[in-house]
Amino acid sequence: MGPLNVAMIGEGFMGRTHSNAWGQVAKFFKPPQKPVKHTVFGMEAEHPEIFAENWGWQNFSTNWEQTIENPEINLVDIVTPNFMHTPPALKALEVGKPVSCEKPIAATLDQARDMAMTAKAKGIPTFVWFNYRRAPAVAFAHQLVKSGALGKIRHVRASYLQDWGGEETPFAWRFKKELAGSGAHGDLNAHIIDMTRFVTGEEITEVAGAIAETFVKRRPIPGTDQFGEVTVDDTVLFLARFSGGAVASFEAARQATGNSNRNQFEINGTLGSLKFDFERMNELQYYDARLPRGVQGWSTILCTHGADHPYVGNWWPDGHLIGYEHCFTNMAYDIIRVLNGLEPTVPVPDFFDAYQTQRVLEAALRSAENRCPVALADVN
Ligand SMILES: NC(=O)c1ccc[n+]([C@@H]2O[C@H](COP(=O)([O-])OP(=O)(O)OC[C@H]3O[C@@H](n4cnc5c(N)ncnc54)[C@H](O)[C@@H]3O)[C@@H](O)[C@H]2O)c1
Secondary structure: OOOEEEEEEOOOHHHHHHHHHHHHHHHHOOOOOOEEEEEEEOOHHHOHHHHHHHHOOOEEEOOHHHHHHOOOOOEEEEOOOHHHOHHHHHHHHHOOOOEEEOOOOOOOHHHHHHHHHHHHHHOOOEEEOOHHHHOHHHHHHHHHHHOOOOOOEEEEEEEEEOOOOOOOOOOOHHHOHHHHOOOHHHHHHHHHHHHHHHHHOOOEEEEEEEEEEOOOOEEEOOOOOOEEEOOOOOEEEEEEEEOOOOEEEEEEEOOOOOOOOEEEEEEEEOOEEEEEEHHHOOEEEEEEOOOOHHHOOEEEEEOOOOOOOOOHHHOOOOOOOOOHHHHHHHHHHHHHHHHOOOOOOOOOOOHHHHHHHHHHHHHHHHHHHHOOOEEHHHOO
16 A cells, blocks of 8 residues: 555645644554655745745645646645635546545535535545544544433534634635635534534534624725725524434624634533533533432543543543644544545544535525525525
């Protein structure tokens, strides 16, 4: 088995997390195939040669089509803005190469469907970097629910709150609908829709009561005295129903002062409950209602026990905490396992799975626009 030659398309924030993951994975895990950081694509003005040198990529490129076509490449990893996921993904599928793509899968439902259906028709493995599934506490929550520890799920409460979106934050692709698709919604709700689908093992069947708001309508364009018009939301809230009968609330915000990266969910079942907060990402809160009433209470599980908690046995001894970047390395490991015909540690979302999350995003936007409930069966 030769190495897995990765071409990464893009070199921003996610370019750094993915470069780190591809570089670390074979040091801490024993993947069935070793990844090689073969080529990074960046735009000419970004000087991809500097990025390549800094992050250990063997080659750099300013032409993503040629990079994907290079016969030496056997995995295309996409870390570009949302509108630039579909062209390289379809190109990779066209030339028969597996693709891993950042979330949300695409800027629009049409693009997401195109990617999902093309991958399915061609039978080529695809992956979407919903990295929070790979926080050990979240993966463990998935396993606990699957084991029946929560009984029947009644309530799901999820919110992803950030606070970087003040008036002084400069204009960027994230604030333009044609480049991003939506704002906090596609950025943050995408994660918690994916996480709650993953942890509950259920699908969302209906969205209702969505509201969207843009508080800051124009933002300064860096290096100029101009302003750019903001055409995406700053916040989107909505209610939903899950296929098992649970009701749910979702909340994404970029101006929730005091919350830097508070990605959290609470799930209440007939036998127990779980709570997760990314700002304390090594911990999972668990309430076991099967215990005698007198000793029932929330317990804080430090998910660092290698023998019991997913992924962490590959990192440090018990109690030695891990961080954000480890989730990406855990994901890189599972991508390589799947590419080699092995089961991932916990399920990895492919394009078809991420398309289901995109359908929920779209349903919430329609619900907000038309002020009415939207059945997922009507969003395809
Ligand atoms: N999984 C996560 O936790 C997470 C966090 C942040 C961002 N993201 C996702 O990752 C993707 C990239 O976000 P980011 O924060 O790294 O963005 P970024 O702006 O930091 O980097 C984007 C990179 O894409 C490339 N690029 C930009 N415009 C391009 C164009 N027109 N054509 C080709 N390439 C272009 C450039 O190399 C740029 O550096 C987005 O889809 C975003 O939603 C995921």
